[in-house]
Amino acid sequence: MTKYKKGQINIVLQEKRQDQKMPEPVPQKPNHRIFARIDSRFSSFVGLDELKMMAKQIYATMIVNKKREEIGLKSSGQVLHMMFKGNPGTGKTTVARELAKLLHEMELLSKGHFIEAERADLVGEYIGQTAQKTRALIQKAIGGILFIDEAYSLGRGGEKDFGKEAIDTLVKHMEDHQNDFVLILAGYPDEMDNFLELNPGLHSRFPFILEFPDYNLDQLMDIARRKFAKLEYELSKEAEWRLRSEIEKERMCRNFANGRYIRNIVEKTIRSHAMRLLTRELYSAKDLIEIKEMDLDFE
Known part of the structure; x- marks a missing residue:
């Protein structure tokens, strides 16, 4: 110009x-x-x-x-293809699902549907099958988002592995269908960095690379409060102190699951709370709402 x-x-x-x-x-x-x-x-x-x-x-x-x-x-x-780098439970899948709806509202995607896939959905068992499976999945995702979690698994088998064929097929169709198709690859930060080196043209095709950092203690407590509040439960002060203490200890463990850990605690605690009320026949409004320290289930 x-x-x-x-x-x-x-x-x-x-x-x-x-x-x-x-x-x-x-x-x-x-x-x-x-x-x-x-x-x-x-x-x-x-x-x-x-x-x-x-x-x-x-x-x-x-x-x-x-x-x-x-x-x-x-x-x-x-070009809206993206890469999400973060540990488990940091919200990658949920955010991708919401993005599909948002891009549809913006009229950047014609359908706004969301398809989640993994290595087994793309990689075949014999020559030629992988490209066919990958193309079929891309066609199904046209108009929406194709989200591939643990995408680095496509490159773990070496030069002779069919995962490389899947990568090559994805790279080609990312360019061909860029106007009405968004590919989001997600996985652990270090593994995704290594994955980008597998194909020379891979990095340049992802203009948006987002980091999903681990949540700190205050953020995890905020997530827990929101999840309980959304279901119309409230934590007693003792329950909140105990929950904070347990989260702080759990965060130090390897492979901590971040928001996924909080979700599991909330679900198990609500079941424990229900059992306490049922066995004691406590059904006042306060009883039905308040989560006590004894209700918290960390097993």
Whole structure:
């Protein structure tokens, strides 16, 4: 595209309007309701400020591209393939599912459906089967998001493993269907870094690489409170102190499951709470709402 000096762009646009009889643009009040929807959609997630900003930038770029096209300027297409790097329980799958809905609302995806896959869904047992399975899965995902967790497993078998064939097929179709298809690869941070080295063209095809860090103690407690509150339960002060103490100890363990650990604790505790009420026949409003220290189940 021709580069113009400062001050020349207005002259060029005026000439375009005269040649093409283009109407002068009418100033419009910015409509940022989608920004509020982005904040609302991800309000239940702890952290993820980078994700919210990314979603807003994607929307802003789409709007500006449309405005540029209206006055005859070139628009820069958006490639939305992403990579999520984080340990288990940091929200990667849940965020990807919400992104599918959000991109559909933005009219960047025609269907907005979400397909979750793993190595077995792409890799076949004999020559030719892997490419066929991978292509079929991509076709099924057109219009939505294809989410592949533990994507690094595709490259663990070495040069002769069919996982490499799946990677090559994905790379080709990422380019062919980039206008109505989003591929999200996810997995542990170190393993995903190694995975990017398997194919020379892999890294450049993921313009969005998001880190999902482990939650700190306060964030994990916030997640627990939100989960209980959503189900209309409240923690007693003693229960909250005990829960905080147990989470702090568990965080030190290897392979801590972050939000997944909290979800399991909440579900087991609610069952324990129900058993206590049933055996003692306690059914007052306070009894039905309050989680006591004895209800917490860490087994």
